[in-house]
Amino acid sequence: MKLTCKYLGSCRGCPLGHLDxxxxxxxxxxxxxxxxxxxxxxxxxxxxxxxxxxxxFDRYRTRCDFIYSDGKLGWVDQDKKFLPIDECPLHVSELTSFASFVSKLPWPVKRGSMRLRVSPAGTRGIWLDLANLDIKEILSNSSVLNDLFDAGVIVEMGQKGKRVERVGDVYKLIEPSPYPWFKTEVDGKPADLNSLISSFTxxxxxxxxxxxxxxxxxxxxxxxxxxxxxxxxxxxxxxxxxxxxxxxxxxxxxxxxxxxxxxxxxxxxxxxxxxxxxxxxxxxxxxxxxxxxxxxxxxxxxxxxxxxxxxxxxxxxxxxxxxxxxxxxxxxxxxxxxxxxxxxxxxxxxxxxxxxxxxxxxxxx
Ligand SMILES: C[S@@+](CC[C@H](N)C(=O)[O-])C[C@H]1O[C@@H](n2cnc3c(N)ncnc32)[C@H](O)[C@@H]1O
The missing domain is CATH 3.40.50.150 (Vaccinia Virus protein VP39)
Structure with a gap:
């Protein structure tokens, strides 16, 4: 059995993907x-x-660190050039459809890092690890945040992983707010693990x-x-x-x-x-x-x-x-x-x- 992926050869994620x-x-x-x-x-x-x-074998990852560049999500290829990715065979399908939704939003920034996550319960989250000026722009020009919030997406921004909150028509940053993005075990039973979107899991x-x-x-x-x-x-x-x-x-x-x-x-x-x-x-x-x-x-x-x-x-x-x-x-x-x-x-x-x-x-x- 071999991986089917149109990016094999250029993507750095699966160097053994060409092998059975x-x-x-x-x-x-x-x-x-x-x-x-x-x-x-x-x-x-x-x-x-x-x-x-x-x-x-495939379809198991529930989070991904993307680079956003001019209307596309992707990551850096073997030659360190931006490689737009429509679909990764390692991602669960909810992550793939979430990435497609995010890439089509009217982002007022040209390029930056975005982590996307899907929780075990299906909640979608995005961490915008962007430059301060880009964060300001997204907070003040609210169209992208309106789309994300209307779709029920949880948003974190900046190096500290601050949560974005909507108050009326205005968006503001509040303290980082953990959410059950992952699963662990407590007392011998599966249990929710709170983390930030920006935490390691x-x-x-x-x-x-x-x-x-x-x-x-x-x-x-x-x-x-x-x-x-x-x-x-x-x-x-x-x-x-x-x-x-x-x-x-x-x-x-x-x-x-x-x-x-x-x-x-x-x-x-x-x-x-x-x-x-x-x-x-x-x-x-x-x-x-x-x-x-x-x-x-x-x-x-x-x-x-x-x-x-x-x-x-x-x-x-x-x-x-x-x-x-x-x-x-x-x-x-x-x-x-x-x-x-x-x-x-x-x-x-x-x-x-x-x-x-x-x-x-x-x-x-
Ligand atoms: C591979 S992650 C493992 C996290 C956790 N055990 C888990 O399963 O999610 C490594 C962890 O080590 C922490 N770490 C790295 N360097 C460290 C240091 N010098 N002192 C303490 N923690 C450190 C990181 O912040 C990160 O949380």
Missing amino acids: IDEQRRLKKNKLIESLNRALPAEMIKNAVYDFVFPV QTSPELNLQMIQHLKSFLADRKFTDMVEFGSGAGNFTLFLASYASTINVIENDNRNLIPLRQNIHQFGLQNKIYIFESVGSFFKNNKASAGLYFVNPARSGVGALFDQAVPAESIIYVSCHLESFLSDVAKLGSQGFKLINVTLFDQFPHADHFEILSFLELTP
Whole structure:
């Protein structure tokens, strides 16, 4: 089975899209195994249990970061030129029809970044990450906002993800307002995850719930007094981890994630269990470093200095979408005595050349 897409060859999104899906999966599997063997000491991986999960082929993404340019939505191609995209086979159909609606609006700007999202309940949202002058223009020349609001679309604007509010005929910016744009798990059941349109979320609520099931299989019936989580985002994994810990110290540094994170903690009554630190520095100053489990899900750059000193934990779960930073971070753990117990390739990026890695490490004598 192969992907059908008229943009293959020019679009950067699916570099493996020209290959049969079974061939893609074989390549990814081999890449993970060979990279681990090359980068990590044999002793560290010799008992690791591998799993390969390929949960999806197409039509699964519920959000997309577009560039708007002169009446078209698209993104940058392999030659760094603007590539208008009418339809992407990875997007759910609601996202495709929403993008078509947005591209036809009478935008008073020539070019800018727009993130489009569709919630599990079908609500549509747009984040206009535009220059201040363009934001002013859209707020004062209200025709585009009238069309968006009349169609029930939720609008955020600017770097801070401020919500746009309609008051009579006038539009104004108010504080960022989280909304259930995503799904996670709380107390063993699927639950709404509040986020901003501009917050980080995984690629698809359904795949996210599957990933959580897989992570739960690593934890089995373990319980921890203290847990540390690095890169919580809006609390996607924090909320399911709350069932496994008495206390979770969370490190997250982006305000567009911290705002919904605080709301989610409050909504689920977890204020006496989950404590937030806005930087690794402030976390270490509070002497909370020692924990039964470190759960890390960093950005592509990896965990930074967090693993430079001995990690005071018995177990670590490392979730990564970037193989190279995963390998260099995990190599540091190898020299501290951690061993890989489980490694799962969870492919939430079909047709791309990367994949999600779910891993479980334990400190062994
Ligand atoms: C891949 S996202 C994961 C978010 C979340 N776990 C989820 O599943 O939605 C990585 C997160 O790490 C956060 N992050 C990146 N660098 C950080 C740092 N130096 N300190 C704290 N958080 C950081 C980002 O803001 C982002 O929320």
